[in-house]
Amino acid sequence: MKNPPDGWPRITPAVFYDDAGAAIDWLASAFGFEVQERIENEQGQVVHPQPPFSRVRSSCRRALMVFTVLLSASGCRTDRSHPPEPVSIVERDSAGVRIIEFGLNVWESRPTWSVSTDPRIELRGSNRSDVSESDRAAYEFFDVSGLARLLTGELVVADNGTRELRMFGDDGRYLRTLGSEGEGPGEFTDLAFLDIIRGDSLATFDGHLHRITVMDPRSGGARLVNSGARMATHLLKDGGVVWEERGGSFHHGAWSDSVTVVRTGSDGMTTDSIGVFDGTEFFYTAGTVYVEHRPFGRQFRTAARDSVLYVATGDQYSILVFSARGHRTAILRGLFATRPVAAEEFDDMLSMWISDSRDPRRQTDLEKLRGTKPYPDMVPPHGELMLAATGELFVQDFTWRPDEGQVWRVFDxxxxxxxxxxxxxxxxxxxxxxxxxxxxGMDEYGVERVMFYEIIRD
Incomplete structure (x- = not known):
């Protein structure tokens, strides 16, 4: 916790105002405060005042601190269950942790980026004349689990269906394939994700064999790191690894696991604990074969790059930011109302899952979930988290319909x-x-297509 400024008490009395606007006017009149900035929402409620400390008498500064903190945090006492949406970003400090709060309308004052009408690069053999018959199979994908781009501009596709890493030039021309199915060095039984570490080394995690493979993209040489019972979720450029250990046992009905997140250094020994969090919600019915994600249930998500880790438990729009050493440094908090789950959309999601499944046993299990109440308390506040190579965080608006366009909120x-x-x-x-x-994406025959669009940053 930070020490208070010199001359400030460690315990400060506080008063909440029912009418924050009137309080500002009175304090300005009585004590000579000069309001530098006053932000109100659409209802006229004050969500952030900024009076300068230098322009008031020193005897009034303690009152000013109370005034600023309370109004920044709460605005007024009208309705605490539905906090007013600020028209701007409110940033404050809490024991050394930056708290950045914003409402949905903050995006109205931010640019909207789009993508090019046509893909800039499309990995598709049928529209290329320089592809031999023997190489055309390299353009057929099934269950792509990761994409990467090397410093040279070369593209790498993790194809989990064939357990291969396929490399393409920056013009989409097929170059070579690394790895294959199996349990030996340079072989995989599962490709959970794909990362680039230490320059241009490729790193993957095999969730079935519980091991990391670090591979040279030129020679195909591989180095293995066993993980034990832990699941690697992110491989960092400095050689560090973010791991998740899940606890809890499934039972009838809705339930959630717990997730312990740790980070090991490049030596594989140094361990920094990030924390223990509420995990993903599942649903199980006695007599069924599968344990399913709960429709519209909470999902635990993380994103990491270099020295920063983002964690979201999904119970509200609150994304925690940690340093590489496990210190919480910031919280991104969206201040907007949640929406309850409707019975119709619950059934629609189940119908989509049933239609997409090719396993008759799973289809039967999913049918048993229809009408299972209570529904989750709310529609999830957001979807996936993704960190760009630029260090920007992309947070997906929640959607469960694959035919809808995705909306991503970008944080610098x-x-x-x-x-x-x-x-x-x-x-x-x-x-x-x-x-x-x-x-x-999918073509007209339901075959996966890998595409790269140009981002138009308006």
């Missing part, structure tokens, strides 16, 4: 709202850098 490296990015319908984003957004 200092964690402040920066822009909104809209991507095409049916496009699953897996990679973002300053120029390109890469992901997977």
């Amino acid at each position: 490296p200092s964690h402040r709202p920066r822009a909104t990015l809209k991507t095409p319908p049916g496009f699953r984003v897996l990679y973002v850098d300053e120029l390109l957004v890469g992901g997977v």
Whole structure:
């Protein structure tokens, strides 16, 4: 906790105002406060005042501190269950942790980015004349789990269906394949994700074999790191690893696990504890084969790059920011009302899951979830988290319909709202850098297509 400024008490009495606007006028009149900035929402409620300390008598500064902190945090006492949405960003400090609060309307004053009408790069063999018959299979993808772009501009696709890493030039021309299915060095039984570490080394995690593979993209040489029971979720450029250990046992009905997040250093030994968090919500019915994610249930999500880790538990729009050593440094908090889950959309989501499943046993299990009450308390506040190569955090607006275009809220490296990015319908984003957004779509035959669109930053 930070020490108070010199001359300030450690315990400060406080008064809440029913009418914050009237309080500002009275304090200005009685004590000579000069309000430098006064931000109100659409209802006329004060959400942030900024009176300068230097222009008031020193005997009044303690009262000014109380005034500023209380109004910044609460505005007024009208309705605490639905806090007013600020028209601007409110940033404050709490024991050394930056708290950045914002409402949905903050995005109205931020630019909206789009993507090019046509992909800048499309990994598709049928529209290329320089592809041999033997190489055409390299353009057929199934269950793509990760995309990466090397410093040379070369593209890497993690194809979990074939357990391969396929490399392409920056013009989309197929170059070579690394790895194959198996349990030996350079072989995989699962490709959970794909990262780039230490320059241009490729790093993947095999969730079935519980091991990390670090591979040279030129020679294909591989180094293995066993993980034990832990699941690697992020491989950092300095060689560090973010791990998750999940606890709890499933039972009948809705339940959630707990997640312990730790980080190990490049030596594989130094361990920094990030914390223990509420995990993802699941649903299980006695006599069924599968444990399912709870429709509209809470989901635990993380994103990491270099020396920063973002954690979201999904129970509200609150994203925690940690340093590489596990110190909480900031909180991104969205101040807007939640929406309850409607019975119709609950059933619609189940119908989509049933239609997409090719396993008759799972289809039967999913049918048993219809009408299972109570529904989750609210529609999830957001979807996926993704960190761009630029250090920007992309937070997806929640959507469960794949045919809808995705909306991503972009935060700059200092964690402040920066822009909104809209991507095409049916496009699953897996990679973002300053120029390109890469992901997977489906062609007219239901075959996966890997595409990279140019980002138009208005």
